[in-house]
Amino acid sequence: MDASIEKISQYVRALSFDDLSEKCIQACKSRTIDSIGCALGSVGAEPVSVARSLALRAPVIKGSCLIGSAQRVLPEMAAFSNGVMIRYLDGNDTFPGGGGHPSDVIAPTLAMAQYVKADGKALLTAMVAAYEIYQAFFRGGIMRDKGLDHVFYTAVASAVAAGKLLNLNDHKMKNAISLAVMSTVTDHDGVLSVIGHAS
Numbered sequence: 251m252d253a254s255i256e257k258i259s260q261y262v263r264a265l266s267f268d269d270l271s272e273k274c275i276q277a278c279k280s281r282t283i284d285s286i287g288c289a290l291g292s293v294g295a296e297p298v299s300v301a302r303s304l305a306l307r308a309p310v311i312k313g314s315c316l317i318g319s320a321q322r323v324l325p326e327m328a329a330f331s332n333g334v335m336i337r338y339l340d341g342n343d344t345f346p347g348g349g350g351h352p353s354d355v356i357a358p359t360l361a362m363a364q365y366v367k368a369d370g371k372a373l374l375t376a377m378v379a380a381y382e383i384y385q386a387f388f389r390g391g392i393m394r395d396k397g398l399d400h401v402f403y404t405a406v407a408s409a410v411a412a413g414k415l416l417n418l419n420d421h422k423m424k425n426a427i428s429l430a431v432m433s434t435v436t437d438h439d440g441v442l443s444v445i446g447h448a449s
Contacts, residue, residue: 252428255424255427255428255431256424258383258410258427259420259423259424259427260420261379261382261383262379262383262410262413262414262423263414263418263420263423265375265378265379265382265414266375267371267372267374267375270374270375270378274378275374278374278377278378278381279374281342281343281353281356282356282360282377284341284342284343284353285336285342285353285356285357286317286336287341288335288336288337288338288339288340288341288342289317289318289332289335289336290317290318290335291339291341292334292335292336292338292339293318293335295338297334297338298331298334298335298338301330301331301334301335302316302319302331304327304330304331305323305324305327305328305330305331306321306323307327308323308324308327309321309322309323310322310323310324312365313325313327313328313365314328314329314360314361314362314364314365315328315364316328316331316332317332317335317336318335325358325361325362325364325365326358326361328357328360328361328364329357329358329360329361329362329408330357332357332360332361333354333357333358335357336353336354336356336357337351337354342354342356345385345388345400347392349388349392349400349403350388350400350401350403350404351400351404352380352381352384352385352403352404352407354401354404354408355377355380355381355384355404355407355408355411356377358408358411358412359373359376359377359380359408359411359412359415360373362376362411362412362415362416363376363415366415366416368415372414372415373415375414376410376411376412376414376415377411379407379410379411379414380407380408380410380411381407383403383406383407383410384403384404384406384407387402387403387406387407388400388403401434402431402434405430405431405433405434406427406430406431406434408430409426409427409429409430410423410426410427412426413426413427
């Protein structure tokens with residue numbers, strides 16, 4: 251495994267709720283509320299209807315809810331549909347200069363937290379882990395400068411959040427990160443240079 255992936259895994263697995271400052275916790279809550287507000291405001295939009303109809307093809311009794319509904323689906327489909335809802339109004343946070351929207355990690359984190367029945371502390375800890383990894387990759391190498399899109403940050407950060415909520419061991423966490431990296435970017439040289447700078 252790449253040394254950077256090792257560092258990411260170690261950091262994420264070691265992070266605990268007790269490490270979070272009150273300011274950090276409040277910021278997390280604020281961004282979650284903002285994102286849910288964006289989602290609820292977009293309920294009637296056509297792209298949202300399409301996403302929800304796709305998600306509803308995978309109903310699961312003990313799955314994750316679609317925002318604004320009691321309907322439960324596979325967590326990955328809830329993450330997709332809720333993510334469309336959140337991003338439709340584009341009112342969530344952003345990193346200027348090609349950094350994208352780190353709050354794109356909120357939908358998958360919420361979906362996985364609900365699926366594993368995580369408590370609020372576990373949810374916030376996973377969300378902070380995702381934000382931290384997202385920012386580390388952005389600061390380490392701006393993807394748009396390399397001809398790629400910022401969704402790379404979202405994929406890796408979302409995998410980290412899911413892994414944290416699933417309480418993955420080191421081996422499984424590193425595999426989850428690796429899968430997110432390799433399935434998101436095809437420019438392997440660019441990936442290696444970005445990962446090297448982010449660690």
